[in-house]
Amino acid sequence: MDPVIVTGAGPVGLTLALALARQEVPCVVLDEGPGKDEPRPARTVVLREDAVALVERLTGTPLAGLGSRWAGWRSMRRKQVTRVVEFDDADPAPLHIAQHELTAVLRGALDHEPLVKVAVDSRLDAVEQEKSGVTAHTRGATGTWWRGSYLVGCDGPRSTVRKLQDIRFPGRTAVERYAVAALRTELPWSDEALLHRMPPWRTAGPSAGEVVGRPLPDGVWRLDWLLPPGKDLVTPELLVNRVRETLTGWTDGSTPAYELLDTGVHTVHHRLARRWRVGRVLLAGDAAHLLGALGTQGLEEGLLDADNLAWKLALAWHHGPREALLDSYQEERRAAISARLRAADQLLPLLRGGGGLRSYVPGAARGNDALLADGHLGRGTLGEPGTYAASPLAPANLTGEVSVGTPAGAPVADVRVTAEDGTFVRLGSRLGRGALLVVLVAPGTGVWDRKHWVTAGVMPRLAAAVTALPHHAELLVAESYPGAAAHTVLLVRPDGHLVTALGGVRPADLYAAAESALGGAASGAAAAEEGAGAAAGSR
Template sequence: MDPVIVAGAGPVGLTLALALARRDVPVIVLDEAEAFADSDELRSPRTAVLGPDTVALVERLGYEGIRRDGASWSAWRTVRRRAEVLRVDFGPRDAPLHIAQHRLERGLREALLACGSVRIVAGVRVDAFEQDGPGVTVHTRGAHDTWWRGSFLVGCDGPRSTVRKLAGVRFPGRTAVDRHAVAVIRAELPEPGVALLHRDPPGAPAGQEVTGRPLPDGLWRLDWLLPPQGRLLTSDALVERLRSTLTAWCGSVVPYELVGSADYPVHQRLARRWRRGRVFLAGDAAHLMGALGAQSVEEGLRDAENLSWKLSLAWHDGASRILLNSYEAERRGAVGARLRATDQALPLLRANSAWQTVRHAVLSGSARGQAELLTDSHLGRGSVAASAVYGRSPLALPAPRSGGGKSGPSPLVAGCDTPPGGVVTDVPVTALDGTVGRLRDRLGRGLIVVLVAPGTGVWDSRHWLTAGLMPRLASAVAALPTRAELVVTETYPGATAHSVLLVRPDGRLVTAMVGCRPAELYSYADLARGGPPVPVGSDGEEPGADDGDEGGHGGGPGGAAGTRVSGHTR
């Protein structure tokens, strides 16, 4: 088959290309930039906060130095005036990592250049594409005024995505939901490694909000909430805010170096469709989210993780309509839920009156709830974290019962603290060859079947490989319709002994069962791949499918001659 074409070489495009390359899928990355800046200097205050699962994903893909290039936080503090109203301490396994975006891109690009199946084409811009049964043809202008042939096209080309516009996909939402002034400084501040959100600092107008997030090498990113429709902050006004903030935190203006600054609005937008035949959208091309600390970069990397294993399966073995459509169902649903949660929280958290019940360090239940909601929004917890579960995924529905032709949930589904479609807990596991590691480190290679078997940790693997459920379960795993690995764990939260968990390549739980029933395990594994693949040459999307209000298909599947989309975008 032809390579997968990725438009855009930001963090999302690079991660997607790297994830595909690690699965032996050839990739062409089309990058508008003429060259990549190798400088380690922080030229702009663009940064990303990544959770532990996302950091582990990037490490698995080959960027092993991400923890060195970023700063892991030891805690998060939420303060109002001079009183700490909430503190969250992090352990080594649950600490967020804060990294400058240029360092993230450099590390991903270096890992990508080590893959022989990837070609990065700089200085080109997509201006047209055509689709047909077996693939898509993309035209570029710039350094290469030519056509490129690919099996799929993924638009990772940012908020002004040309691919999205050429596909005729609307991008509705809200403009200037929030507005921030940002400064990156080098200074010695109290509690290095502790991020801080300060509401109503002493001497500041009511409702002012400033966050301080540590970076490596003594750098800090400071964000001030500004009136949405106000004038651009002047350099003098920025320095005044900076000095006032440092005084509130340190008691005086400590020595500092201003490295970079910016003034930017935050938009909330969600593309109507994330798939048009063989054309997909990911990252900022599909969604914009940044209010209340939501991180578009991390959500974009989750897009890449979700889409990469599905495109890989389609490229190697073929894919069903359900599998390819599940990308939009899962990721658009999760991002939409997070945007709705943010929209519901904004009126509460931006109203000054919500904080007026705070007196000294004593909070009413309502005010404490506001502080917790604000903290959860910045850390991706609580109601926002609920969007991390793909609750309506077509790949996580109950598998059909065997016999009788009826469908429905199995009567013997095991209890487990992780819901279907949720991210599995990173427990210690042992592979059949005796290798001991973490479940998170084995993701990305195919399905994982996890047997919960207390006591196996004290025995050599050669003893329990031939005992209990293992022989039958190993035989059942070998017969599954797609690649799978069997591992054993001593315990899993909420699961009883002899529970069997089926985990997707992106770490999402398909189901948990009791004991070994090969037919049921096969049924769930077939569900996880969306059913049998369609014949080669089909795009897997319902012909003529649309969302009802966007006009023409734009780059949807055409007949034998294909569908051509071209034009110039602003």
């Protein structure tokens, strides 16, 4: 079968290609550039733990040494500290990393991946598709026609793929604008990130704004200043003045020594593509959505697009088209992005209004600062990752369904589990392989050799039910799981989202839930009964 064509060699396109290759799907990545990124210290990304785990799982490279994990976060208003967050193992800090460092890690992993071909200097200019596949044409030094099974546009905000498919991209332009600088200096908060609203050295009014400081390795900081509405030119003189007055204000004295490494202006747009799939052509990342106001992170959502899409494309590539499964990519991811955009649009007037009745409400300013911090930290109303509770893949009418600490559709906790070979591993290490995961919660099993419990209790019956599922599944055992009672059975998708939790071994429910998670190909009660019968017959 023809490879999957991925257009765009940014972090999202490279992540998708790696994720597909890990599931034995060959890919061609069309890179319009020379095959490497220019270092831009002022172009950085903040990644939550799940996004970091995804990249590390695909590349085998720890990112901690390339980025900065903050010891804490502080919010300030004028001269007052309004919020302090301290991070620890139970509440890990996000990772702040330069985007070119992230891309280099992904490219390095692809260099050793025989299933992925990267074609540099290849700019897409035509796409044709028919029932059996997709044909793409590129121009440039190696301009040619490429044949693929599917094509995924990861080619950024000005996506050629999106335009060739005539997909509308409505939304709001210039929601917020920031002046950005990366510099090496020494600040009082050596390893803490900082949100400072209405700093006292700025005059009151819309230009008072806010500044965010986020540390990087080697004494480097990225500083972002919120600019007033409008299109006023950000001159080098203005940027240098902002740097000097901010550093002086934070150190309560003369301007400390600094080395200016990079500058820029970052304009935030809010847009959402009407469709993310046209037949065998799909969109991901900035080609499908733009967000980033109020501290939210757009690139991270693109990585989650790739994680959601990869296992579904792999299943279709290996086993034939599954229309409902591929359609669910748009329904799940578009709903998650839409919710974040809606939250930001609703809170923008409150957080950027700067006056009115709200300014006289006791505690309002502190509450607003907390909302903004949540956006930067990936928490709460603005920053929390989306779940797929309303997914078309969610099973219905399961008689044995129970509640656990993870809601259905949300990412599962990364607990320690025993694998089928008897080794102890993290649950997260088994994701991204294309298999469903079935996790039995069995307290006490961790202290016994696997041979003593693998044939005891409910294990033989559960193993038979797992063997009878409509898709390959791996059986794992956990001593505990948040909110789960003994003998709870969890069904987890290849991308780590919980399908359902069942109270005990229920072969018919387990089969029906797995069938639903795969798009319902064999559908309905008949399939569930067939699976239950097969499981019963193999006991």
